[in-house]
Amino acid sequence: xxALYDAHGRLAFGLAYRVIGDSGEAEDIVQESFLMLWRQxxxxxxxxxxxxxxxxxxxxxxxIDALRRRSGRSEQAVASFDPxxxxxxxxxxxxxxxxxxxxxxxxxxxxxxxQRQAIELTYFGGLTIAELAAQQEIxxxxxxxxxxxGLGRMRKSLSGE
Amino acid sequence: MDCDQxxxxxxxYALSALGAEETEAARRHLAGCRNHDxxxxxxxxxxxxxxxxxxxxxxxxxxxxxxxxxFDVEAGGPVAEPVPVxxxxxxxxxxxxxxxxxxxxxxxxxxxxxWNLTLQLGGGSEQILSVTLDGxxxxxxxxxxxxxxxxxxxxxxPPLPAGRVYQAWRIEAAGPVSLGxxxxxxxxxxxxxxxxxxxxxxxxxxxxxxxxxxxSPLLVAELR
Numbered sequence: 001x002x003a004l005y006d007a008h009g010r011l012a013f014g015l016a017y018r019v020i021g022d023s024g025e026a027e028d029i030v031q032e033s034f035l036m037l038w039r040q041x042x043x044x045x046x047x048x049x050x051x052x053x054x055x056x057x058x059x060x061x062x063x064i065d066a067l068r069r070r071s072g073r074s075e076q077a078v079a080s081f082d083p084x085x086x087x088x089x090x091x092x093x094x095x096x097x098x099x100x101x102x103x104x105x106x107x108x109x110x111x112x113x114x115q116r117q118a119i120e121l122t123y124f125g126g127l128t129i130a131e132l133a134a135q136q137e138i139x140x141x142x143x144x145x146x147x148x149x150g151l152g153r154m155r156k157s158l159s160g161e
Numbered sequence: 162m163d164c165d166q167x168x169x170x171x172x173x174y175a176l177s178a179l180g181a182e183e184t185e186a187a188r189r190h191l192a193g194c195r196n197h198d199x200x201x202x203x204x205x206x207x208x209x210x211x212x213x214x215x216x217x218x219x220x221x222x223x224x225x226x227x228x229x230x231x232f233d234v235e236a237g238g239p240v241a242e243p244v245p246v247x248x249x250x251x252x253x254x255x256x257x258x259x260x261x262x263x264x265x266x267x268x269x270x271x272x273x274x275x276w277n278l279t280l281q282l283g284g285g286s287e288q289i290l291s292v293t294l295d296g297x298x299x300x301x302x303x304x305x306x307x308x309x310x311x312x313x314x315x316x317x318x319p320p321l322p323a324g325r326v327y328q329a330w331r332i333e334a335a336g337p338v339s340l341g342x343x344x345x346x347x348x349x350x351x352x353x354x355x356x357x358x359x360x361x362x363x364x365x366x367x368x369x370x371x372x373x374x375x376x377s378p379l380l381v382a383e384l385r
Contacts, residue, residue: 001228001229001232002225002229005225005228005229006225009220009225009228010217010218010219010220011212011213011216011217013217013218013219013220013224014212014215014216014217014218015212015215017215017218018215018218023220023221026220027220027221027224027227030220030224030228031224031227031228031231034228034232035228035231035232036306038232053209054313054350056209056212057209057311057350057352058311059212060212061310061311061352064177100210100213101213101214101216104210104211104213104214105213105214105216108211108214119176119211122173122176122177122178123176123178123208123211124211124215127178128173128178128179128180129170129173129178129179130180141169143173144169144170144172144173145169147172147173147176147178148169148171148172150172151172151175151176151203151204151207151208152172154207155203155204155206155207158206158207158210
């Protein structure tokens with residue numbers, strides 16, 4: 001557990017804090033997430049990176065739920081994911097975290113502002129597209145297309161196309 | 162929800178930015194439509210990387226000690242309350258049998274030799290469901306957090322020939338709903354609400370998966 005925390009604790013805390021914006025709550029979320037992960041240790045293959053993928057998914061989910069509870073919004077539905085499939089493309093397998101972080105940041109920062117905001121407000125802010133459309137005062141179709149265009153551009157940027 | 166609508170919403174789906182009903186509608190469509198696999202796959206390479214843009218952040222200096230202390234408590238076993246454990250083996254409970262029959266999954270029972278079900282309440286307020294599946298064909302473990310609505314299903318089943326996959330299902334009153342395809346590593350992670358599910362099952366399906374099970378479940382575990 002100590003090794004796991006030393007390897008992923010700062011990234012997990014960074015994610016939780018980015019979403020929730022409160023150090024104490026972020027720590028609680030990270031701690032609960034590590035404990036949950038520990039309960040299913042042995043079922044995951046740490047070498048394949050699935051631990052990190054799953055940890056970050058749990059941290060993100062918990063942080064978004066806490067944020068939505070705090071703001072009186074209902075909990076959000078979530079899409080399914082495959083930690084092992086994600087792990088096979090784990091960026092840490094072919095680049096250092098610093099390099100990969102820089103690539104992701106660059107890919108995000110190079111997006112047109114409206115697309116970047118759309119991704120950040122949904123992923124880190126926990127908004128649904130309907131809430132995004134209302135907050136940005138844009139049609140729902142525009143909110144959908146901003147997310148789609150934004151992720152599409154990031155895909156090209158990250159795959160070096 | 163039709164193909165065009167799902168295409169429009171796919172990025173929002175990958176970002177978990179849909180409401181509950183839209184998410185479920187999209188999930189049902191995606192379980193039976195392979196038109197979106199490439200695009201969804203691409204999104205799923207990107208979304209898990211988004212936390213990297215938040216960057217590392219140093220937690221409070223004593224956070225590590227607090228986590229390890231909490232871990233020690235947990236590793237030492239139940240602290241305050243005894244852990245309720247419910248075990249059934251090997252016979253199928255009648256209500257589930259009736260349900261499975263109704264769901265046209267009658268043949269499921271043939272493959273089941275041993276059935277274990279353990280319900281654990283984790284420490285604190287978090288509820289962790291841990292279910293062991295045993296069957297003639299193999300075994301499986303499901304660990305599920307009711308709070309997070311996140312689960313990981315790990316399977317020990319024989320390799321399948323090309324063109325065949327294992328698919329996990331949650332069984333609800335309205336019928337089976339896909340939890341996803343099991344990876345080559347024998348693992349499927351999912352985020353789904355199992356509160357209305359009577360059981361979790363695994364079946365063998367054609368590559369790409371099925372909208373509804375087309376073969377008898379190899380493993381089933383009752384959840385209630």
